[in-house]
Amino acid sequence: MPELIVPTVRLHTAWLKAHTEWGSGQHEDGFGLGQSDEVESPVGFAAWVARLTGEADPAKAAGTGQAGCTYRWIVERDQVLGGIALRHGDSDHVRWAGHLGYGIRPSARRRGLATWAVGRMLDEARVRGMDRLLVVCALDNAASMKTIERCGGIFEGTRDTPFGPARRYWIEL
Numbered sequence: 001m002p003e004l005i006v007p008t009v010r011l012h013t014a015w016l017k018a019h020t021e022w023g024s025g026q027h028e029d030g031f032g033l034g035q036s037d038e039v040e041s042p043v044g045f046a047a048w049v050a051r052l053t054g055e056a057d058p059a060k061a062a063g064t065g066q067a068g069c070t071y072r073w074i075v076e077r078d079q080v081l082g083g084i085a086l087r088h089g090d091s092d093h094v095r096w097a098g099h100l101g102y103g104i105r106p107s108a109r110r111r112g113l114a115t116w117a118v119g120r121m122l123d124e125a126r127v128r129g130m131d132r133l134l135v136v137c138a139l140d141n142a143a144s145m146k147t148i149e150r151c152g153g154i155f156e157g158t159r160d161t162p163f164g165p166a167r168r169y170w171i172e173l
Helices: 009-020 042-055 059-062 092-097 111-129 143-152
Strands: 004-005 069-076 077-085 099-104 132-138 154-161 164-172
Touching: 004 111, 009 042, 009 069, 009 077, 042 069, 069 111, 077 092, 077 111, 092 132, 092 154, 099 111, 111 132, 111 143, 132 143, 143 164
Parallel strands: none
Antiparallel strands: 004 069, 069 077, 077 099, 132 164, 154 164
């Protein structure tokens, strides 16, 4: 049975296996991995995990000028299957990337994990007092479109983003 967990240094090796499976240059939404993050070494990985967990704290996020973000990893038997992020607020980044971002490693796809994880994060959004979420996906990502629609997403239209044109959906909570 999968579970959503707070990012942890305990799963460094497992996370690296998932990261390797995506391959070089692949986009892994939901993990908050930036170009400057160094995750190969234990020290770099620990710094990255600390940044991720710190972004969930509204007081720490406010000090950075960021709206904040709650990250969770999708884990089963100490294997990292994917990641999901709930972005807080209404920043420029949220306006083009959406409130939710997620990714499932290739070997774990087609199991309903994304739909399951989005449903859990909708509960987290309700707890945070959010009443409406923007969710965005690439025009050609049929699996993500189905996930968003299964979770109540209503198609708004398409817009350009820094990664190309994307489909935009709203989920009312």
